[in-house]
Amino acid sequence: MAYASRADIETLWGADFLSDLLPEDVDADAAIATALRFASSEIDAHLSARYELPLATSPEILISPAANIAVYIAANQHASLTTTIEERYKQAVELMKRIAEGKAGLGAAEPAISIDGASSDSGAAFFAEPRAWGRGRP
Template structure:
């Protein structure tokens, strides 16, 4: 299951950019190569799965919108390849997406995966047991 599809990339970045990034046959670019887009989206999905699998069972019941955006940003970076300048908005969006995924993996950010949060084990109370105190205020009276 992919988190983004070709139409998500078109909606976010425009058809012209996708033509320029994927059409490796025609000059000037005239079509969007579905194979190239599919490879980038699959690679982005694999990267995302690697991070979120630490906290969530895959596949997710529902795909949160933030994962669609994250997958689109990562796929766009992959489509740019070595042409992505380190100071470009494409690289900045990729770095931000990966940083967010690291926070998800650490548990700092939670995904709304459409499920209900599990109840805490044991009702959430801490139970302890210890022997009675040897020294009390009454036993030390007069010292």
């Protein structure tokens, strides 16, 4: 599943950005489609630590990271790779790491967790023994 599209890249980076980024002798449509596919695969590698893939829906939180990773992948020429592209890529990867570690989430696509002892959508369950120590207890 692609988490972003060419239109998303153009919205985030500007309409003429891709034509400036890619060499003239490259098929822009094929290069962008490949970069978006690779970006989605990189995101899936992070998400697979915490989520069952493929995701049922494509969360909006993944659009910007997918677009930024795809731009980084597409900037295959040394002259095309700018510090802005590299910094946005690093920020996208850092977000994916935080999501994989459970320090951030996907928003509405987050697994629901129940506190009544029932399993969550992800299969996790939480149980505790009755308290053995406490105030007013013998």
